[in-house]
Amino acid sequence: MSDMRELSKGFDHATVDPKWYAFWESSGAFRADPASSRPPFSMVLPPPNVTGVLHIGHALNQTLPDIVCRWKRMTGHDVLWLPGTDHAGIATQNVVEKHLADEGTDRHALGREAFVERVRAWSRQSHGTITSQMRTLGSSVDWSRERFTLDDDLSRAVRRVFVTLYREGLIYRGKYIVNWCTRCRTALSDLEVVHEEQAGRLYHVRYPSATEGAAESGPAAEGGTDTEGADAARRGANAAEGAAGGGGVTVATTRPETMLGDTAVAVHPDDDRYRGLVGGTLRLPIIGRELPVVADEFVDAGFGTGAVKVTPAHDPNDFEMGRRHDLPQVVVIGEDGRMTAEAGSFAGQDRLAARKAIVERLEAEGLLERVEDHRHAVGHCSRCHTVVEPLVSTQWFVRIKPLAEPAVAAVKDGRTRFVPENWARTYFEWMTNIHDWCISRQLWWGHRVPAWYCDRCGSVVVEEEAPEACGCGGPLRQDTDVLDTWFSSGLWPFSTMGWPDATADLARYYPTSVMITGLDIIFFWIARMMMLGMKFAGDVPFKVVYITSLVRDAHGRKMSKSKGNVVNPLQVMDEIGADAFRFTLAALASPGMDISLSEGRLRGYRQFVNKLWNVSRFVLMNLPASLTERPPAPPPAGLGTIHRWVLHRVSELAAEVTRALEGYRFDVAADRLYHFIWHEYADWYIELVKPHLQEEAEDREQALAVLLAVHDRVLRLAHPFMPFVTEELWQTLPAAADAADDGRTPDGRARTVTRAAWPEPVAAWADDEAVSVLTLLQEVVTGVRTVRAELGVPPSRRLRLQIEHADPAERAVLDAHGEYVRRLAGLEAFEFVEAAPADPDTVRRLVRRMRLYLPLAGIIDRAAETVRLRREIDKISKQLGSLEGKLGNPKFRERADPEVVAETEARHAAARQRRQQLDEVLAELAP
């Protein structure tokens, strides 16, 4: 028809999506406006690594906040969603180092400055990748406010925080035991160490008494092994059964290589076995050093032999114990993971090779009493998986307790709320057991520690800006370390808004409204933002933290490259479009449940997008070209039942979706939209409204007005979930007569659904009567359709339906809506009768109290019908039994809600009647 609008047959996301993103961006649809009179709503984007690519975790953690932002924009908020990227110190540096290795060089050959420039160049180049992928996903961030953690102003914020904390004594520098990655050659924070349970060994080693030991294994014994002598020694050791027997002590260790650095042996003060030894000395095998025996509460008398070797330089507990007992630190493992000169003949060996050699040596000397299998957790570098080495090293630390306390209190008193609230527990647990935070890294890529050292007077100068010279006039050299990347991301919610300056953005948008992010960075990031935000920005960084789940593969397994089950969001979006992908993520995002991305769900929602597309095609092809304005929804009073029904339902939908979003139930919102759009709007309303849209229909205008009102609302409600397709479809609708209700870009020149008003429930549309009418129509139509399907009646065959036992109200409803029933059930006609027709080939079906009779001469399959009836009778008998049990129980009548009792009674009566009717029908069919 010439005066009809048209849409292409299918939705082509590849061309549509980029078109609208470019439009939104250029028209400023996502720009926040601090001068606006609208209430503010703000979020900051968890900054992805600048050199990263969009992975499934980003996809979820951007889709959900994007849904919230788009919704809030439509509810009339001035929305700021601030994007940016993270320099990701160690991760990015590792990548570039790998590039250099491929080129046959390394960063030391390049030099610090050139290396940093190289990383910067790579970051610049890579930056476009992640940001364009965010656009593909549809993230409605305000690009005009994009930030990078290494930007000048953010770096200034980092220095301000560092200097302030230093002056307050909350940052200190010192020589402590830290987690050291021998491959990355840097210190790591506790969080960057991943513990993995591993099969290891527990070696029981005999440390002889100082006198005894001197003879057996001093330095003199080193260099050669006398097998005979060793055997003799072993026999001797075995003979000393008691742990403290023979003047020596047996200790148990999982890391024999560290024994070379032992400076004591410790026992529990109350351990009677060793009481006599405390204060005495033992002889360290191989090395021959004399070791004092100390008593310390830390020792667990029940573990191993109850005596523990103490290596203050290579074990965190021993480090503490060493300080308590004033023990020397002997460093036997270097920063490169090799044994140092202190390790005597083992010097230069890798720590693991040394372990083996030392065990052999002990064995040879007869000092290895026993080896047990022992499972224990071993720390690995989270970046390169190298086994982490505890080392004593000079580093910078943040004193965390004074910062953690207010951050805990803020969650306790609800200034920041976790959703789901269970996560607060995890947060508390970590925050109350937290250790000081090692923030210095021996890397080049990052914020350089703003500390300078004077070689002349030895003083340390900590300043925001590089000082000229030391107070003593001596030259200064800057600390070569950089800060942990999370130190700068911890400032993100306020550093990105201009802090330390008192900017308009900061005043308006801080604290942010919500933070939506994954559980994997609660400690790395959420906790640090809480601590630093409260300390420096004067308030919590966000009022709500929504913790998203982990995305897994279709079978609930963690995605990993080695398993080959990694879902690439870009590929998925390429195949099914961003809208279907986003809708799937939302639909699967049940709180507290990990998300299993199943192909079936993805496909199902792609088809849903297609459904929405085709509904729109239907709407459009029924719009006369003369209709250039979307008419306001007509008042329900003068409307037919189907219109009143759909208005009622779409109004309820608005309420349901809104409620779901308010509770962060993205899954519920998606489910409601899906069900309404497909199974109510498309399956029923569109089918019902068709005749009213005929050109000759006298109520066509009215039908069009309702159809457009519903369609417009549907697109708006679906927009946060499926931004691209809804914008494309919404743009094809005629603009509203009432411009106030019609989304406009900030410059007012173009329409956009991103800023259209969010549909509110309309009280005047509530219409339970229309619902009950539709329910009856649906039941009758479905009843007839079921008979047709089961008995294989071709659709072309128009049937005559007879209805018995309809009560007057039902008769009136069916009569009034006869045309709908005839059309949807494929009837030639229906009529009400007083008695069952005599025709033996008539099939009966029960709907409520009514009996539907369909004459099916030549088609009816009595046997099949009998089977079906028997099955139905079985079912209803079971139901009847349980209902009778319930009603027969006097306590039920006494205690249950009277409404429930009445309802149950009604159900019981209906079931009984139905049972009786079915029996009759069956008797007629199979006498």
Place this chain on the structure above:
RNA sequence: AGGCGCGUAGCUCAGUCUGGUUAGAGCGCCUGCUUGACACGCAGGAGGUCGGCGGUUCGAGUCCGCCCGUGCCUACCA
């Protein structure tokens, strides 16, 4: 070792907080349909002892206890 979760149809999941219709959805499966929006569709159907045992209750998928299975996080027992 502690903490948190999960176990409902063949598969992926809602429903459990606030106990009470006939436990729902998508995918898959079966039957029939080129129905003038859509075969990425339409209509109909099969399929569930809600992990197990015990308890509370008139009534339990839902509340309580124990057990089994499974996943994750935290952790300085050498």
